[in-house]
Amino acid sequence: MIGMLTTTILSFILYALIAIFFIAQNKKYRMTTLKAVGLVFVTLFILSVIIIYIVMPPITIPNMTIANLIVGTVGMVSLYALTKSKPFTKSTKHFDAITGALILLAIITIPGFIILGIFTLDDAHQSITKEEVDEAKPLDQDATPIVVSPEFARNKVQKAMSVVPNTQFYDLGKLQVQKIGDEIVFVAPVEFTGFWKYFRGKETEGYFTISATDVNAQPKFIKSKMKYTNSSYFNHQISRTIYNAHPGYIQSGEAQIEVDEEGKPWYVQTLYKPIGLTNKPNLQNLHVAVVDPVSSNVKLYKSEEAPSFIEGPISSEMASEENEYFGKYVHGWLNSIFGKKDVKIPNESGTEASVTPIFDENGEMHYFTDMSSPKENIDSALGYTLINARTGKLTYYNGEKNNGIMDSKGAKEIVNKEFPEKKWTGSMPVLYNIDGNPTWVVNVLDPNGLFKHYAYIKAADSDFVVFGDTARGTLESYRLALAQDPSNVESTGDANLEKRDGEVERVLVTTQDKKQVVQFLLQDDPIIYTVNSGKAPRAIFLQQGDKVKLEANIRDNQTAIVETIAIEGLTNTEQ
Structure with missing residues (x-):
């Protein structure tokens, strides 16, 4: 509420100056002018409160400047209509001046912010660590x-919604990946399906978890009533709760649920301060708001200093925006349109x-x-x-x-x-x-x-x-x-090689893509060894009973790529 009132008051600075000017210049009709100023002020104030309450514009220089211009213009036009002042006449040239000044200010300021924002794209790119x-x-x-797709996880949880009390009130909210203990899971709150369901229900019932690593896992519902949620209305809405506490920050994406060690859910929202006179993010100064969904208490942290149970202080929306700045604006906005040198999409x-x-x-x-x-x-x-x-x-x-x-x-x-x-x-x-x-x-x-x-x-x-x-x-x-695959049976480079020796028990020579590949087993050794004949030409003559010494990159699936091999009586060392 304090943030909303602050925003509204800041939006009336220009109107106040115009109102004072009108009162000073209309001495003959001062009472009429005062009444008009009061009426316009009350009307604009009420409309502004309603609009700001709905839109929740952060208190930034571009937002407040544009809001002032809108309120000032609407206020000036209204005062002209309600008083005997007539603009653009020889007898009231001072009103010509104020009207012209306001129009000129709008013409300069609004495009100015757009141009400034374009030039600040490079600053946003440079702010990326x-x-x-x-x-x-x-x-x-x-x-x-993570091997379970969110679509699959959401589908499974949707089928389990019947376990939620008063399930007709709710739908599934945003899925968030999180590590709880040693398990990677999706966490999703139940959210209201609309205004009347919120009005009837007042609180949501809890959240679901489902494994992000096991496609056979079933969702679990954890009962934990929440009064402040993304789908609540009025002052119970999470974004409004955060806005009222920190109106000077810009919110990135939708708040998401993360669960602490005791199983208590918290709403987490990425915030940032803009660069200079723009709304572009400073990506070296990101914050996170953590909201208690029961008490509405809001705590603000630098993203890297967020509580340890929070896996994603930086939202996926913010990460996507960071990728955009990194890839497209590597050499500024102009290059992203024309030359596109080093541009990555x-x-x-x-x-x-x-x-x-x-x-x-x-x-x-x-x-x-x-x-x-x-x-x-x-x-x-x-x-x-x-x-x-x-x-x-x-x-x-x-x-x-x-x-x-x-x-x-x-x-x-x-x-x-x-x-x-x-x-x-x-x-x-x-x-x-x-x-x-x-x-x-x-x-x-x-x-x-x-x-x-x-x-x-x-x-x-x-x-x-x-x-x-x-x-x-x-x-x-x-x-x-x-x-x-012959194309893969090549040098393993800097891989850690292991030395092995033994007697050949089984041999298989195959031809693939006009290349011969030799696979063999050693006695009392479960590993399948593979060598490319291009690397060791005489390996194609390998037979059961041959004694070999080799170096190989041994993998944990009991296969190995042979780097060097020596076959007793046939070779010394094949490279």
Whole structure:
């Protein structure tokens, strides 16, 4: 309420100056003028309170300047209509001056803010804490365990809504990924379906959780009544609660639910202060408001200093906006329109506001987005970004060592074309580094959002696709297929090599793409060893009973790529 009154009062500064001028210049009709000023003031004040209450404009210089111009213009026109003052006449040139000054101010100010905002795009880009890395970071399955798409999770929770008391009042709110204990889950509050349901219900009943790593998991409903929510009205609305407490901050996206260690839900909202005389964000100074949905108590933190139970102090909407500033405005607005040097366009394949949340090996949440060229009809990825959901730091993996890989749109299209008769579609593509191969991992969903398959797609080869029913099983099948592909049986570079020796028990020589690949087993060793004949030509003569010494990159799926091999009686050391 204080924020709203402050905003309203600030919006009347120009009107007050105009009113004083009218009263001073209309001495002969001062009483009439005073009545007109009072009537206009009361009318405008009431209308302004209503509009500001609905719109909730943050107290920033552009917002308040434009609001002043609107109130001043409407007030001046109203005073002309209600008094004997007539503008644009020889007898009242002073009114010509004030009218002209107000029009000139509007002509200069409003376009001025637009132009200033354009030039500030480069400042917003520069405010990003960023790092560029040449080689793609390995994203192994254990480090990024989110394998359930939000569509699938929402579908499951919707079917469980009947457990909510007075379920006819509610619908499912925004899903938010969070780590509770050692488990990655989606959290979603139940929200009112409309004004009359809010009026009848007053409070919502609680929230749901469902595993983000197990497609067979069932949703759980946790009863926890909430009076202040996104779907509540009047002063019980979360955005209004935050606005009243911090009207000088701009809110980014919709508030989301996060749950503390005791299971208590909190609404979390990203806030920022604008740069200079604009509404553009300073991405080095992001904050988060944490709201108690029972008491409406609001606490403000710097994003990196938010309570530890909050995984995403920076919203997915803010991360998406950060990607936009990073990719499009690398050399300013003009370059983004004409030259487009170094411009990168964020793809919109993400699950939350064009980004996809993932967790790293340290349990920290990041937002993933792949970048593509602004040139049309090019579906190769230039690289991808990871934005830390707590600090906002952006790391760009430029993909220079993996040129020519497809982007997320291309990966989804491969899945879409695989099942046209069933109308199954790809969802939540995330780029993994599997055994040195950039790989798109995509959920396959039916038209109702139900999970059907996982698709593992080699990003550099659209024909190399493995489908499976489980994340782990599909990963193992994909890695085995990689091991059998001649194009992959190459140097493992800086990988940690292990030395092995033994007697050959089984041998299989296959020809693929005009290349011969040798696979063999050693006695009392479950690992399948694979060597490319191009690397070790004499390996094609390997026989059962041969004794070998080798160095190999051994993977956890009991396969290995051989780097060097020596066959007793046949070779010394094959490189």
